[in-house]
Amino acid sequence: MNETRIERTTRRRPMSRLGPPSTLPRFRWQQPIADTDPPPNRGLTSEESRHGFNWGRDSILPYRVYDDYDRNPVEKDMEVILVSNGRLEASVAPQFGGRLLSLRDLRLGRDLVFANPVFQPANLASLNAWFSGGIEWNGLVPGHTPFTVAPVFGGIVETERGPILRLYEFDRVVEASWQIDLFLPAGDDRLFVHGRIANAGDTARLAYWWTNVAAPMQPGMRVLSPADYAIEHVPPGNELGRFPFPDPDRFDGSYPDRWRDATSVFFRAPEAPRRFIAALDADGIGLAQAATAELVGRKFFYFGTAPGGRQWMDYLARPGEGDYIEIQSGISPTQNQRFELPARGEVQWTEVYGALELGPSSAHDPDYRTAAAAAATAIDGRFPGAELAAIDRFLAEAATRPLTRRLSAGAPWGGRHERLTGRPVAAGLDFTVRGADDCWDDLLRLGTFSLGSLEEVPADIAVSRQWVAALEHSSERHGETWLHALLLSIAALDRDERETARALVERSLALRPTWLGLRQRALLATGPAEAEADYLRAWSMAGAPPALAAEIADFLVAQERSATLEAFVSALPASALDNERVHLARARVAAATGDLATLERLLRRRFATIREGERLLGELWRALQRGRLGETLGREPTPAELAAHLRAHPLPPHLDFRMQSGEA
Helix, strand or coil: CCCCEEEEEEEEEEECCECCCCCCCCCHHHCCCCCCCCCCCECCCHHHHCCECCCCCCCCCCCCCECCECCCCEEEEEEEEEEECCCEEEEEEHHHCCEEEEEEECCCCEECCCCCCCECCEEEECCEEECCCCEEEEEECCCCCCCCCCCCEEEEEEECCEEEEEEEEEECCCCEEEEEEEECCCCCCCEEEEEEEEECCCCCEEEEEEEEEEEECCCCCEEECCCCEEEEEECCCCEEEEECCCCCCCCCCCCHHHCCCCEEEEEECCCCCCCEEEEECCCCEEEEEEECCCCCEEEEEECCCCHHHHHHHHHHCCCCCCCEEEEEEECCCCCCECEEECCCEEEEEEEEEEEEECCHHHHCCCCHHHHHHHHHHHHHHHCCHHHHHHHHHHHHHHCCCCCCEEEECCCCHHHHHHHHHCCCCCCCCCCCCCCCCCHHHHHHHHCCCCCCHHHCCCCCCCCCHHHHHHHHHHHHHHCCCHHHHHHHHHHHHHCCCHHHHHHHHHHHHHHCCCHHHHHHHHHHCCCHHHHHHHHHHHHHCCCCCHHHHHHHHHHHHHCCCHHHHHHHHHCCCHHHHCCHHHHHHHHHHHHHHCCHHHHHHHCCCCCCCCECCCCHHHHHHHHHHHHHHHHHHCCCCCHHHHHHHHHHCCCCHHHCCCCCCCCC
């Protein structure tokens, strides 16, 4: 029998540059996608609507965004942890949220997940940077995890049944921990994944979890999962609606390549005895996943066959090598919902992954329910329910055992939370980080800030109720400093308590002017002139980051201050001038003023940080073509003339990131 080995190694691949997270706190209204009123749900049950939320309304603070990356990959060694037993081989990147990068079945000679040949971030995660491929652990806030490109804790737990690779971190919004234990039994070709979310607090919290698996897309691939009906996102409002599945009035939507536009399909079979999902190729072979009953949601996502979707997949990998679909499983029925995490309680589950060989006739039976039933029978043979339950019990018991050997370290905030609250975050999890020493460690150790901490603007902030209480207590007992007032102002603004935030930042600036304090006052200004003055003064101060220049540029565009923007941009250093959002701000001004030559030149750039769903590039291209056609005609073109011109001059591939083919 082949024993399981867990070891550190490297894998060489092209990697684009990824800078450190921004030191500029981003508030909820500064997200690229505008907030909307609650969208209607079409025919959803109470279970499918419970603890619903609207995308865009949640604050991402205290996290920092990763928006400094490019599209110029170079060959580098990527450190990975390899888990192998001679039948299955998995590679994991703890520095990128614990992403499982590959899962290779050695008998079949194929990767069961989409193993991206490159590392290329794109603006798709809750904190901006995200990359495609493998299996990601998305929690505890909605969207692609805040740890997508951040290091997490990792290590080995030795057990009587073989080693477990553990990955874990502390979520600063929900203030709870998440943990993934990967167990590959000796001689087995199935990977078991045990999840655990622990809340050590005295109040229940609302949390989020979806395991997101990228599977290599093949022509004729079909996704099978128990489905009495489906829930889909309905454009243009993106509300959730209930539909027959497959829908007899459209097409068989279980085949991803029949969807032209980007789509999400949530499979719903509330009374199914067992839930699973499988992505099978034309021969009926592919990746399958099953889990214990805690994971009730199943979904597939595909970027679609339209040019915008193809561009997204090529952008995230290499042209012609990025085609994939996502098969996902979650604790809630849809991804517009959270679940309740009980006070001083936990949620645990176990998933299992492996190849499924169903055969072409069964996998592609014209009747979807017949095909799904055949898959269910194959799943029961491949992943027997009794065996899964027994392994779940074993992994639940092992989940609280401490690491035998640590392989990677995450952020210091779990350890800080333990010192702040005086209780462990979760049994068996060690959040100690050597060398962590900033103003927050001063606050915990000294009760106030050291002279060294008061000499610089902090990189990290904290906004939770418990940290605010600690800051207020420190200020009352030891005296308010500029840093106390500034950090409390940021927390107040995050709660939308603007008058309190304004009073606090005024006190901070009176004690010591800083670029972050001036930027904070600019955000709270009652008029554009005051905001502009504070923004420009903030930029002139030492330590102001390039991201601030981009924010100022966006502000000046919004206020139609074209001359001020040009003067501001002309004085920027190269590090700020090359910022993509500064570049786009200049393009927006060129479009507004009719400077077509400048606009055309600026649109030649290969953009890296365009947000999923952001329509700016299409709008700028439309403005350019309207202007060029107007020059030819000697007048403003009619809508029909412009539409014909755009058909003859379509959006170039390097600018086409449309999620729906009907978008501008």
